[in-house]
Amino acid sequence: MISLSLNGKTVQLSATPDTPLLWALRDELGYTGTKFGCGIAACGACTVHVDGKPTRACVTTIESVADKQVTTIEAMDSNRIGQALQAAWIRNDVPQCGYCQSGQIMSAAALLARNPRPNDADIDAAMRRNLCRCGTYNRIRAAIKDAAATLSA
Amino acid sequence: MSTNAFPTRRDFLKGSAAATGALVIGFTLPLTSRFAQAAAAATSGAGFAPNAFLRIAANGQVTVICGLSEMGQGVHMGIASLVAEELDADWKSVQLEQAPVDKAYNNPIFGMQATGGSTAIRGHYEPMRKAGAAAREMLVTAAATQWGVDADRCHTQDGRVMGPDGRSAGYGELVAAASKLPVPQNPTLKDPKDFRILGKGLTRIDTPAKVNGSAGFGIDVKVPGLLTAVMVHAPVPGAKIVSVDDAAAKAIPGVKQVVQIPQGVAVLAEGYWTALKGRDALVVKWDDGPLGSLSSESISKLLADATTRPGAVARNEGDASVAVAKTVEAVYEAPYLAHACMEPMNCTAWVRAGEAEVWAPTQGPGPQQGIVAQLTGLPPEKVQVHTTYLGGGFGRRFAADFIIAATLISKAAGVPVKLVYTREDDMRAWFYRPAAVARFTAGLDAAGNPVSFTARIASPALSIAAGFAKELPQGIDEFAIEGIGDMLYAFPNLRVEYAQAEPGIPLWFWRSVGHSQNVYFIEAFIDEVAAAAGKDPVEFRRSLLSKQPRLRGVLDLAAQKAGWGSPLPQGVHRGVAITTCFGSFVAQVAEVSLDANGRPRVHRIVAAVDCGRTVNPDVIHRQVEGAIAYGLSAAMYEKITFRNGRVEQSNFDDYPMLRIDEMPKVEVHIVPSTEAPGGIGEPGLPPATPAVINAVFAATGKQVRTLPV
Numbered sequence: 001m002i003s004l005s006l007n008g009k010t011v012q013l014s015a016t017p018d019t020p021l022l023w024a025l026r027d028e029l030g031y032t033g034t035k036f037g038c039g040i041a042a043c044g045a046c047t048v049h050v051d052g053k054p055t056r057a058c059v060t061t062i063e064s065v066a067d068k069q070v071t072t073i074e075a076m077d078s079n080r081i082g083q084a085l086q087a088a089w090i091r092n093d094v095p096q097c098g099y100c101q102s103g104q105i106m107s108a109a110a111l112l113a114r115n116p117r118p119n120d121a122d123i124d125a126a127m128r129r130n131l132c133r134c135g136t137y138n139r140i141r142a143a144i145k146d147a148a149a150t151l152s153a
Numbered sequence: 154m155s156t157n158a159f160p161t162r163r164d165f166l167k168g169s170a171a172a173t174g175a176l177v178i179g180f181t182l183p184l185t186s187r188f189a190q191a192a193a194a195a196t197s198g199a200g201f202a203p204n205a206f207l208r209i210a211a212n213g214q215v216t217v218i219c220g221l222s223e224m225g226q227g228v229h230m231g232i233a234s235l236v237a238e239e240l241d242a243d244w245k246s247v248q249l250e251q252a253p254v255d256k257a258y259n260n261p262i263f264g265m266q267a268t269g270g271s272t273a274i275r276g277h278y279e280p281m282r283k284a285g286a287a288a289r290e291m292l293v294t295a296a297a298t299q300w301g302v303d304a305d306r307c308h309t310q311d312g313r314v315m316g317p318d319g320r321s322a323g324y325g326e327l328v329a330a331a332s333k334l335p336v337p338q339n340p341t342l343k344d345p346k347d348f349r350i351l352g353k354g355l356t357r358i359d360t361p362a363k364v365n366g367s368a369g370f371g372i373d374v375k376v377p378g379l380l381t382a383v384m385v386h387a388p389v390p391g392a393k394i395v396s397v398d399d400a401a402a403k404a405i406p407g408v409k410q411v412v413q414i415p416q417g418v419a420v421l422a423e424g425y426w427t428a429l430k431g432r433d434a435l436v437v438k439w440d441d442g443p444l445g446s447l448s449s450e451s452i453s454k455l456l457a458d459a460t461t462r463p464g465a466v467a468r469n470e471g472d473a474s475v476a477v478a479k480t481v482e483a484v485y486e487a488p489y490l491a492h493a494c495m496e497p498m499n500c501t502a503w504v505r506a507g508e509a510e511v512w513a514p515t516q517g518p519g520p521q522q523g524i525v526a527q528l529t530g531l532p533p534e535k536v537q538v539h540t541t542y543l544g545g546g547f548g549r550r551f552a553a554d555f556i557i558a559a560t561l562i563s564k565a566a567g568v569p570v571k572l573v574y575t576r577e578d579d580m581r582a583w584f585y586r587p588a589a590v591a592r593f594t595a596g597l598d599a600a601g602n603p604v605s606f607t608a609r610i611a612s613p614a615l616s617i618a619a620g621f622a623k624e625l626p627q628g629i630d631e632f633a634i635e636g637i638g639d640m641l642y643a644f645p646n647l648r649v650e651y652a653q654a655e656p657g658i659p660l661w662f663w664r665s666v667g668h669s670q671n672v673y674f675i676e677a678f679i680d681e682v683a684a685a686a687g688k689d690p691v692e693f694r695r696s697l698l699s700k701q702p703r704l705r706g707v708l709d710l711a712a713q714k715a716g717w718g719s720p721l722p723q724g725v726h727r728g729v730a731i732t733t734c735f736g737s738f739v740a741q742v743a744e745v746s747l748d749a750n751g752r753p754r755v756h757r758i759v760a761a762v763d764c765g766r767t768v769n770p771d772v773i774h775r776q777v778e779g780a781i782a783y784g785l786s787a788a789m790y791e792k793i794t795f796r797n798g799r800v801e802q803s804n805f806d807d808y809p810m811l812r813i814d815e816m817p818k819v820e821v822h823i824v825p826s827t828e829a830p831g832g833i834g835e836p837g838l839p840p841a842t843p844a845v846i847n848a849v850f851a852a853t854g855k856q857v858r859t860l861p862v
Contacts, residue, residue, distance in 0.1 A: 037576065097224055099496045131812065
């Protein structure tokens with residue numbers, strides 16, 4: 001059994017150690033907010049935080065995150081940055097199909113945690129590995145700036 | 154859990170009405186439970202469901218029931234807005250529920266329950282308003298009768314009926330009385346000047362669930378006893394299985410079954426990761442069949458050669474072979490394209506004795522019900538199709554391949570199965586936007602005026618590939634020529650031909666369909682003709698559109714808003730392109746510079762849109778932005794190629810797509826209009842590519858005739 005902290009609670013996983021965190025979250029624990037997009041860390045749909053760092057859960061084995069702090073989209077309403085981002089996402093009506101948006105918000109949350117007032121270049125650098133096929137990029141950019149403004153107000 | 158609860162639609166609606174509040178769409182529950190709940194609650198009698206599209210609970214909660222699929226285009230919002238407007242509902246009390254399959258929810262434009270072709274608002278603008286208006290009339294009549302006043306002296310506002318003497322009643326208080334009244338067949342609709350919801354920019358109702366991970370997509374479906382299936386798919390279209398060695402796969406702990414179906418071999422396990430490991434351990438030998446030597450070079454040659462021979466005549470006006478002073482000729486080519494929805498294709502199917510259930514992110518629950526019925530030998534009413542949220546659609550999710558495979562696997566395995574395509578499976582599963590080649594000739598007189606135009610378009614026939622037609626009427630595939638065969642430019646002599654050429658790759662509808670390549674072809678070529686005539690691209694187009702006020706209107710608006718003709722920063726160039734499709738008119742001006750490698754960098758796109766009356770301007774803005782991104786992504790990067798019959802691309806590393814740092818600023822200007830609503834999911838796409846290409850042409854003097862750039 002592998003043990004880790006998921007959204008602040010200790011969980012035990014019975015999956016084999018080589019199982020990607022993505023599939024342990026989705027299939028064993030039922031946390032389906034984290035999405036499967038590519039399986040090769042090329043789209044960002046599966047982004048979670050491991051000890052606060054944005055991490056692609058599709059290529060991260062559960063063995064490698066044993067005893068670490070894993071945070072998913074399901075916990076984003078319980079911290080200040082997550083709340084600000086979710087509110088800004090709603091105000092700016094960012095999502096279209098919505099499938100990539102968990103990963104977008106997780107990447108954005110990691111950005112704001114280390115850079116409270118990102119400029120366009122900062123946003124590009126932090127978000128360019130999160131694909132959105134619906135083309136919500138300009139709304140994502142606006143919502144990150146909006147959230148940053150509310151957090152520093 | 155009851156699995157025999159298949160009430161009729163009437164029962165479903167009555168029951169659902171009674172059970173409102175307790176009825177939350179739950180992706181962890183099979184909907185049979187929900188149907189059973191609804192049926193069980195049907196006897197309590199509270200609530201009001203005058204038609205298939207809404208019900209009002211005793212607590213005033215309004216539920217709009219939508220048969221269309223939400224794939225990001227905002228259709229849930231649009232349908233709810235139409236009903237709520239005429240109902241005069243309190244918007245905060247409106248929720249949306251996905252409909253089961255029933256003829257009541259057929260898309261009036263398609264005659265089946267399906268979403269696509271930018272038809273949602275066009276097809277439902279009036280029917281959904283009538284549904285709301287009928288309910289409103291009944292609630293007013295109920296209140297007026299209770300109060301002993303004339304219904305004419307009552308009015309409605311925010312979910313209440315207001316009487317002449319200051320009395321008022323909430324809709325919830327009136328549902329019992331209203332339920333007993335006859336449903337008016339021709340209710341009075343509002344004058345658009347009185348709209349409070351339509352034409353405004355209310356926040357979408359599906360947004361909150363899409364920012365906290367709770368929105369239920371197909372891939373999130375859970376059913377008790379569910380196994381996940383991952384397949385080995387045929388490597389070449391038409392390939393047949395020769396042998397399967399599943400010993401290594403079955404030896405993997407957690408692998409439950411290996412199932413062979415005509416489409417491939419599936420490994421079933423508890424969870425995706427184990428199923429994938431099992432799939433990767435399978436050894437499947439295939440007979441490639443006749444397409445095993447197909448290559449992109451051979452396809453290009455087939456299409457190009459077809460344009461050198463006379464084709465079927467789609468349009469012939471005047472004499473296109475008339476003598477001219479100057480001739481402009483060009484050959485354009487566009488590649489096969491994948492849809493690459495962010496949610497890979499998937500479907501959960503549960504085939505049981507005497508009944509079946511399917512949970513799918515599908516654009517066509519109606520037709521898919523019939524397909525599952527055929528595959529299982531069940532009558533359609535014994536097949537429930539539950540439509541989830543779609544993680545992107547773009548046409549791809551109208552196809553049935555993933556539903557057929559999941560159904561056959563569940564039928565063979567005897568358990569509920571969630572079939573998940575890996576990204577590589579999804580990328581290589583065909584159903585592509587067809588490749589096409591267009592050969593153009595335009596003739597100018599000595600003064601540079603356009604005199605003649607001919608186009609010969611070679612492409613496989615999508616209408617046959619998609620099963621819409623068994624043979625082509627007059628040899629014409631409408632999808633192959635749309636955007637050129639029906640173009641509005643007034644050349645005095647004009648001829649458009651279609652040359653069918655069939656490489657054999659399965660094809661499908663891709664956002665904006667034939668317009669996606671044909672508007673690139675024609676708009677890029679028009680700039681070549683304008684250049685040969687020595688004319689400004691906007692002025693040249695205007696001169697050919699004197700009888701097309703709406704198309705010329707968006708052209709003028711885009712040119713004005715973009716400052717066409719005004720100075721630009723050093724190295725930045727403008728391009729323009731226009732289209733009319735899906736009942737709407739769009740013009741775009743792109744501002745583009747070239748990097749050191751000559752690759753375009755798109756800074757800004759200014760779009761003007763005339764889509765008739767608007768339902769939600771914010772949704773229109775977003776659909777146009779998204780369509781531009783989808784089009785630019787294809788123009789800049791995307792191309793599916795073949796070697797030995799096999800698709801060469803596999804994932805987002807070798808099929809790159811547009812990212813945030815390449816997304817241009819987009820301005821969308823909507824033309825105020827009282828015309829009937831047009832579509833908006835697709836019309837923003839076709840002009841994006843040629844607007845950018847024409848800016849490159851302005852920069853270099855050399856037109857881009859093959860995509861991607």
